[in-house]
Every structure is written in structure tokens, then in C-alpha cells.
Amino acid sequence: MFRMHRSRTVALAAIVALGLALGAANVVLAQAPSELVSRYVTTSASLTDPLAPVWSNVPAVEMPLTAQSAAPPALLQRSVRSVRVRSVNDGQWISFLLEWDDSTRDVRASRPDEFRDAAAIQMPVDASIPGGCMGARGKPTNLWHWKGDWQNDIDKGFQDVTQAYPNFWKDYYPFVVGKPPYQVPADFPSTDARTYMVGWSVGNPLSQPMRVTPVEELAAHGFGTATSRSSQNVLGRGAWQNGVWRVVFSRPMALSETDTVQFVPGGTAHAAFAVWNGSNQEVGARKQLSSDVTLSIEGNPSSTLPWWVIIAAGLLALAFGGAIVYAYIGLTGPRTS
Amino acid sequence: MFWNNVETKPYGGYPIAWDARLLELLGPQTWEGGTYTGKTIFESAPEGHVAVGFLPEDLDWVHPNIGEDETSGLAERGMHLTIPHAIWNFYLPRICNHCSYPACLASCPRKAIYKRPEDGIVLIDQQRCRGYRECVRNCPYKKTLYNTVTRVSEKCIGCFPLVEQGRQTQCIINCIGKIRMAGWIHQPNKMDPESPVDFMVHVRKVALPLYPQFGLMMNVYYIPPVHVPLPYLQQMFGPHTERALNAYRQVKDDEELMGVFLLMGATDRWIEKFRVKSGWAFGYDDKGSEIVRVPLKEPNYIRPFHDAARSVYRHNIT
Numbered sequence: 001m002f003r004m005h006r007s008r009t010v011a012l013a014a015i016v017a018l019g020l021a022l023g024a025a026n027v028v029l030a031q032a033p034s035e036l037v038s039r040y041v042t043t044s045a046s047l048t049d050p051l052a053p054v055w056s057n058v059p060a061v062e063m064p065l066t067a068q069s070a071a072p073p074a075l076l077q078r079s080v081r082s083v084r085v086r087s088v089n090d091g092q093w094i095s096f097l098l099e100w101d102d103s104t105r106d107v108r109a110s111r112p113d114e115f116r117d118a119a120a121i122q123m124p125v126d127a128s129i130p131g132g133c134m135g136a137r138g139k140p141t142n143l144w145h146w147k148g149d150w151q152n153d154i155d156k157g158f159q160d161v162t163q164a165y166p167n168f169w170k171d172y173y174p175f176v177v178g179k180p181p182y183q184v185p186a187d188f189p190s191t192d193a194r195t196y197m198v199g200w201s202v203g204n205p206l207s208q209p210m211r212v213t214p215v216e217e218l219a220a221h222g223f224g225t226a227t228s229r230s231s232q233n234v235l236g237r238g239a240w241q242n243g244v245w246r247v248v249f250s251r252p253m254a255l256s257e258t259d260t261v262q263f264v265p266g267g268t269a270h271a272a273f274a275v276w277n278g279s280n281q282e283v284g285a286r287k288q289l290s291s292d293v294t295l296s297i298e299g300n301p302s303s304t305l306p307w308w309v310i311i312a313a314g315l316l317a318l319a320f321g322g323a324i325v326y327a328y329i330g331l332t333g334p335r336t337s
Numbered sequence: 338m339f340w341n342n343v344e345t346k347p348y349g350g351y352p353i354a355w356d357a358r359l360l361e362l363l364g365p366q367t368w369e370g371g372t373y374t375g376k377t378i379f380e381s382a383p384e385g386h387v388a389v390g391f392l393p394e395d396l397d398w399v400h401p402n403i404g405e406d407e408t409s410g411l412a413e414r415g416m417h418l419t420i421p422h423a424i425w426n427f428y429l430p431r432i433c434n435h436c437s438y439p440a441c442l443a444s445c446p447r448k449a450i451y452k453r454p455e456d457g458i459v460l461i462d463q464q465r466c467r468g469y470r471e472c473v474r475n476c477p478y479k480k481t482l483y484n485t486v487t488r489v490s491e492k493c494i495g496c497f498p499l500v501e502q503g504r505q506t507q508c509i510i511n512c513i514g515k516i517r518m519a520g521w522i523h524q525p526n527k528m529d530p531e532s533p534v535d536f537m538v539h540v541r542k543v544a545l546p547l548y549p550q551f552g553l554m555m556n557v558y559y560i561p562p563v564h565v566p567l568p569y570l571q572q573m574f575g576p577h578t579e580r581a582l583n584a585y586r587q588v589k590d591d592e593e594l595m596g597v598f599l600l601m602g603a604t605d606r607w608i609e610k611f612r613v614k615s616g617w618a619f620g621y622d623d624k625g626s627e628i629v630r631v632p633l634k635e636p637n638y639i640r641p642f643h644d645a646a647r648s649v650y651r652h653n654i655t
Contacts, residue, residue: 073446073471074385109468111395112483149488161485184486198463199487206467207487224447227465281392284469285446 032291033061036271038087038094038263040298045090048237050246055097060084063273063290070133071223071285078288079280083119083273085293091300094263095250096121098146098273105240106278107152110164115278117148119238119247122272123261123295125219130292131272135221142261143218143226144234146247148278151214151238158209160184185209214238215249219259223285231257253297265299338482339401340493341508343430347569348404351431352397355479356548360572362389366550368576377552378440378477388440390475398482420564427562430517432508433480433493434547434555435459441472441481441492450481457556458495466490477551503607503622515602521609522556531610533597533620534558541594543584545574560585592616595633604629 039058047054064082067075083100098119109116122131124141135141153159161168162181171180174195178187184197194200199207205216205228215236220226233255238247253263261269274289276282342351350356359378360366366375381389408424416423435452439459442450449465450472452458461472461481466489472481473490481492496506504510505519520534528539537544537558544558561570563582570578588594596618600611606628608620613633620629643650 069385071446072385072387073444076385109488110485112398112470112473112485113392113394164485197484197487198491199466199484199489202463204464204466204487204489206489209486226447284467284471 032064034291034293036061036085036087036293036295038089038295038297040265040300041088041090043090044093045088045095045250046093046235047088047095047248047250048235050097050099050237050239050248052248054088055086058086058088058097060086060097060099061293063293065273065275065288065290068274068285068287068289073285075282075286075288079277079282080275080288083275083290085273087295089253089263089265089297091265092253093250094253094297095248096271098245098247098249098275100245100275101243102240102245102277103243104277104279105148105245107148107240108159108164109149109278109283110159110161113281115276115281115283116152117240117245117278118146118276118283119245120145120274121249122274124270125259125261127261127264127267127269129270131270132289132292134223134226135219137221140219140221140259143220144236144249144251145216145218146214146236146238146249147216148238150211150216153209153211154214158184158211160209217260229260233260263297265297267297269295269297271295338398338484338491340480340482340491341430341432342401343428344401345405345407345426346429346565346573347409347426348407349402349429350404351401352393352479353400353403354397355393356477356573358391359389359477359551360548362391363550371576373550373552373575375550377550378475379438379443379552386475387443388475390440390444390477392470392474393479421566422564425565427565429559430508430512431478431480431547432506432557433459433495434478434553434557435493435495436556437554438552440475440477440551440553444471444475445469446471453497456495456497456500458497458500459492460494460497461490461492463487463489463491477548477553478555500607504605505607509602510605512602518597518601519607522558529610531612533600533608533611536593536597536611541584541591542577543581543594545577545581547573549575592633596631599631599633600629603631 041054043054062082062084065078065080067078080100080102083098086097088095102117106115106117108114121144122141124131124135124139126139129139131141149159160183162183169181173182173193175190175193176182176187177189188194191201213232213235215234217229217232217234218226219229233251235250236248238245255262263269270292272290272292274287276287339351344350363378363381368374378388378390383389406426408426410424412424435458439452442452442459447465447467449462451460451462468483468489470483470490473483481490483490499506509517509519518533521532522534522538523529525539528535530536530540544560546555546558559574561574561578561581563585567579588598593613596613597611600608600618600620604620606622608628609623610621612619616633618631618633619627622628640651
């Protein structure tokens, strides 16, 4: 009895130790997931609603974030710990939902010392290359960059000087129309009127007051090279509620352009994520970012087999079922003689 | 936004305390004779950054005229004029210094800032800038500025379209005090004594850079104000301030220097070379053609009381 107790105690201790070790390993694994499945949904995946019901049935992958310190200017301490990512697709469109905790809703970058919240997804054009590091020469990457101030421009109208400084007054600008205090863009219709707003005149995307989407699509091939793409295909929307941002990004899965990442049902791609917290003066390289995940794009389950296989399987099933019934009748004998 | 601003020293600044704050961040700035033995802003860079700097707050920009015309102290009964003044102020016009080692250029992680090889003018590419404001943090002179409407940063463009046409910049042309001049500067061993700026900086050594200890080799030089106490000026212009003030004090006997001073504001065209001869100062373009001539002493014209040609009497011609 005593021996059994001791061996049982030792066995129990070993099991507990193993359990703890496994538990610790599980904790490590859970903090840096490497897989994200883009769930196939039958509703439309062309989504611009971060609160759409489809998201509640899709499990999230929680990506821990680390402060960027590979290149100056570095972020010395992260202000956002993790981002929860979900993805759905309907074979035509693919969408991602990024959700993260941020107690401040920073949606204006008008004053010289204010910065806005933002989030981005980085996906190499070559779907087999891991994401992160902003690409490399010969290995371009796509960036989908949602900005809080672009969202606010869309929701509330372009945030001009008057919105940042409510008592601002200016009685004249060359070639301006309308009445003071003048509003961009309505009161500056001509190119002459825009002469001194050079960012706007030369087409800098940051300076365009009329926004179509809050997400900017960029390409990069290394640190410091990110450039806005001439063709913009990503829709999106961000909403902040009770200290949580939820931002959806949405794009057609296949595009005719060759320099963008393509999403193939049943295929894979790679993605990494980044988040900026405006109240921590985060912008550009001052960001927190995640490690790479392999994105598995779920296709339509019913369309994964060829049609003739389905029909042949159905006929076989019928034949098999018929054979069982016949055997049963044969064994039990006819009811009537 | 003021690409060019004029602030009153000692209390003015745009943005407020732009210089005092950085001097404090930089720590002790030691000199051994004429050699700086302290750290430049690049050498003092904190971890993960290329330079030491700070981002001014919104309110630091909203009072461009703070301290204007304020004197260093209060006037006391019995004070009289001395050199240097017992209480003093002076005006410091500031533009982008188009530095030889620009901190703005070094700070931009996207290389959206570049320095033109043909004239050294430093520019922010308005298509490439994304408003990160690293340049605003790190420019010691705070002459890169964020545009609220376009949400990208801008700076003095050195009026490069005018410079390309052989003309001086707008701030220089429009200075009513005629105290500014644009010209080419070379390294000391390659200086051209016929270039007015080389002459002032390298030959007469009457003009000095502002806060050289920052380490950017700026290309705007100042003739220090002779009425301000030397310690204050030395903090701004370095250990050679006294030599510059002495050169300035000789100008009444220095025809060449007088001539260069009088060429300031005499023409809107860029003076490549100058010469002072026979009581006149001449400015020349790059082809050697005369652009302007100025007498060292303005002649006196005495007009008779009665103007016969117009049949009028001249009155009030003091």
C-alpha cells in the first residue's frame, strides 16, 4: 500500500510538472500565433462595418505587439499590447477585422503636436514570403493603412483649420471664394486658390481633403520606401467604442494588377500587423508591430471537390445503400411465401 | 507659419524658447579656444534617434511676437547710453539656414528632404512627406513647420525659383533696413575674396553662424550686434564673437567692408563678385557684368530756393 502511494505520489508530481511545462509552453505558443484562417462566409465579405454580425462567429487570433526598434526613430515602449485579428472571405472579397484596446480616440492630426490612431496590415506581394520588415529590394510588400484622421474626415467632414481652432479667423486668401472663415476644399475651387497648399496641389494623398476611403494602399521594398499606390482598392472603416478600436479592411481577392498580393481560395498568404496610438505621438516608424502569420484562405467547402466526383460518390452511396437493403431482405427472408 | 520670422532677443522666440530648450537638452557646451569640445546634437542623440530634439507644443507656436521689443531688464533712474547697453534687446531675423549637415534631412526616415547640389538649398518633397514631423523634432532652429491643412511639413524654400534666375530671396529683397545679403560661401581653404559673403565670413570674419555648437554647419551668418553684452552673444555666436565685433567697429576705416555693407539691399540681383574702388562699391554677376554701383558716401545736392523750370519755391526740404 505504502509503495503504491509513493509511486502514485511520484507519478502525480511528474504529471503536475509535465502539465506545468506544457502549460508554460502553451502560454508561449498562445502569445505568438503563426496561423490565421480567413473563414469562408456565405454572406458578403465586402464589409465596411466593423460591427457587422458576421464577425461575432469568427474566432480572433490575438497577436502580441512589440515596439519597433530596428530603425530610428524607434518606439522605446509599446503603448498597445496586442491586436486581435479576424478574417473572412466569400470567394470574391476578403476582409480583416483588427481590434485593439486604446483608451483615447485620437482622430485628428491638425495641430503640430497631435497625432492620430492608425492600424496597418502588411502582406508581401509574393504570398510565400513572410510579412514584416517592410519588404526588401526585389521583394515588395503591400500595406493597407487605416488612419483615424481620414476616418474622421469621412465621418464628420474634412477637418480644416477651423475645426482645430474654433475661434480662428482669416479674412482673405488669394483667389478664395465664399465667406470667411473659409473652408477647405469648398472655398478653394481653383488651382490658383490652392497654390499655397502645396501638398494638396501636388497630389500628396495625405493632403487631399476629399476622401473616398479611410484606408490607404501602399507598396514598400524596405524601410523608408513606403509609397502610396496609384491605384487604391481597399475599403474600410474604423469605429471606436468604450476604449476599443475596431477597424475593418476589405478588398477584392483577385486583382488584375500584378504588383499586389492576390488571395486564392484554398491558398495562403502572409501578413503582419501594426498599430499606432496617436496620444503617444506615434507615427511612421514609432509603432508597435506583430510577428508574421500564415493566412490560410478557406474556400467554399462545397466547391472543393469536382462535380463528377460528387455525383459518382452519390451514386456509389445509393448503390451501397441498395446493396445493404437487398442483403437484409435476403437474410431475413421474404415476408410472404 | 513663418518660414522667416523676426524675434526680439532676449525674451522672444518662435516657437517660444526654441533655443533655450535645446541648449538645456544638449547639456554643457564646452570650448577650448576656438574648438568646440562638447557634443553636437547628433552625438547627443538618445537611443533609437538620430539627434537630440523636442517637438514644440501647439501653444509654443501661437505667439510669434512674444517678447517683442522687451528689454533685458528695467530702466533705472540715471541710466545713460553705454556700449554695451545697460539694458538691451536686438532683433534676430531667422530663416531656414540650409545647413551643410541638416538635422531635418538626417531625421526623415523616408528621405523626403534633400539638399540641392547646385545651390545647397534644402527642400522637403511635398509629394513624399507624410507629416511624421521627425524633422520638426530635430531641426535645432525649428524651421521645418507642420501644415495644419495639408498635414505634411514645409520649410523655407530658399526662393529657389528666384535664385535660379540670378536673384536674391524675397526676405532679403524686401528687407527695408537693407541689412541682408545673399551670396555664395565656400569652405575656408577655397574661399573667393571677391564673393561678398566669403569676404565677410572668411576675410574680415565679421559674420558668424548661430549656435555653431549644434553641429549642423549652417549657412546663414550674422553680424553680431555691438550694443549687446559679450557673454550673451558668445552663447549664441561662439568664441570668435569678440573678433567679429572688433571687425565691425573698424568699418568706418575699412572701405572694402563698408562697400559690402552698402551693397546689401542695393539690388535684387545675386551679387557674385564685388569690388570697391574710388569711393564706389560695384556688384557683378557671374559673367562679370556690372549689376549695381553704390557710392560709399552719398553726395549732397543743394537745390536753390526757387525752381525756375517749374516756377515754384521749394519749401520744407529738410
